[in-house]
Amino acid sequence: MGRGQKNLKQYRKKRRLRLLYKVLSFVLIVAALITGSVLFFQVEEIQVSGSSKYSNEQILSIAAVDQNANLLLLPEGAISERITDSLPYVDKVKLKRSFPTTLNIVIEECIPLAAVQVDGNWYVLDENGKILERTDESIAGGYIQLSGLSLTEPKVGEVAKVSQDDTHRLKGLCGLLTALQENAVYSNVSWIDMSSDTEIEMGYLGRFTVYLPIRTEYSDATHNNEEYNRKIIELKQIASLLDEADKGIIDLRHENGYFRPG
Numbered sequence: 001m002g003r004g005q006k007n008l009k010q011y012r013k014k015r016r017l018r019l020l021y022k023v024l025s026f027v028l029i030v031a032a033l034i035t036g037s038v039l040f041f042q043v044e045e046i047q048v049s050g051s052s053k054y055s056n057e058q059i060l061s062i063a064a065v066d067q068n069a070n071l072l073l074l075p076e077g078a079i080s081e082r083i084t085d086s087l088p089y090v091d092k093v094k095l096k097r098s099f100p101t102t103l104n105i106v107i108e109e110c111i112p113l114a115a116v117q118v119d120g121n122w123y124v125l126d127e128n129g130k131i132l133e134r135t136d137e138s139i140a141g142g143y144i145q146l147s148g149l150s151l152t153e154p155k156v157g158e159v160a161k162v163s164q165d166d167t168h169r170l171k172g173l174c175g176l177l178t179a180l181q182e183n184a185v186y187s188n189v190s191w192i193d194m195s196s197d198t199e200i201e202m203g204y205l206g207r208f209t210v211y212l213p214i215r216t217e218y219s220d221a222t223h224n225n226e227e228y229n230r231k232i233i234e235l236k237q238i239a240s241l242l243d244e245a246d247k248g249i250i251d252l253r254h255e256n257g258y259f260r261p262g
Contacts, residue, residue: 041071044101051107053089062086063105071097083107088132088157113177113186115140118151127177129160129170144186148195149173169194172214172228176200179228185236199253207247208259210235231257 046065048056063079080093083105092108110126115135117123122140124132131154149169152161162170173194180186193201202210215227231252238250238259248261 041100042068043071043074043103044068045103047102047104049104049106051090051109053109054087054107058087059083059105059107065103071099071101071103074103079105085157088130091126111181111186112143113181114144114146114173114192116146116149116151118154121154123151123154123156123160125160125177127174127181129174129177131156131158131160144177144189145191146173146194147191148193168214169197172200175215175225175228176202176212176232178225179232182229183232183236185232204235204250205239208239208250209248210250211253213253 043065044067046060046063048059051059062083064082065074065079074095074097076095079095083093084090089109089112090107091110094106094108096104096106098104110128110130110132112124112132113127114125115122116125117140122135122137124135124140124143125146126132131151134154134156149162149166152163154160160170173192176192177186180189188205190203190206192203196214198214200212200214202212204210212228212231234252234257235250238257242259246259246261248259250259251257
């Protein structure tokens with residue numbers, strides 16, 4: 001074997017050893033980090049924020065986060081699902097970690113908007129049609145009174161179900177409720193009538209009957225909600241131009257809405 005070949009062989013051997021050292025060093029560093037996180041980032045304090053409907057104790061009991069659990073390795077999806085499945089008024093759950101030892105469970109609650117009567121029972125809905133609770137008439141009276149839409153087998157914690165013929169009505173209702181909530185005017189609405197196949201009637205500010213179309217051409221919720229949002233912005237603009245003594249109809253079924261005294 002020539003001198004050049006021997007040198008090349010030695011060089012390759014040294015290079016393999018250097019590579020092996022680097023790999024081993026990386027493995028040792030990762031192992032040290034994992035060991036350190038397990039030992040030092042353990043849950044010692046759990047805080048709850050954003051909930052007005054449920055007590056902190058209720059949420060903590062359902063979340064079932066063990067003290068001394070690893071803060072980095074908490075199963076966020078499973079914890080969030082346990083809470084949202086068990087507490088109907090909870091819309092979203094986020095886990096925020098404050099290192100080294102604090103976990104904050106942040107709750108975003110559904111907003112109750114409308115109430116509908118089914119077989120003598122009253123059910124409260126949010127803008128997505130989720131059934132938040134079954135209640136009595138006195139509590140239901142504090143929300144928008146919904147008529148003309150029949151729910152089938154209503155169950156608290158689930159999105160309302162209707163017959164196939166009423167599917168477009170439910171989509172229209174959800175689009176309208178979303179627009180009312182996003183524009184912060186749902187408290188101005190006393191009732192909504194969904195009995196028509198083509199239009200929605202709504203009581204606004206105790207002085208106006210508002211007519212809106214049921215949008216059947218939009219299959220996706222986003223486009224549907226955008227259209228109702230545009231209609232509610234137009235409603236606010238028309239109402240703002242009227243005197244407080246004015247009463248009548250605000251018709252938003254066509255491209256340009258208008259007011260008709262009556």
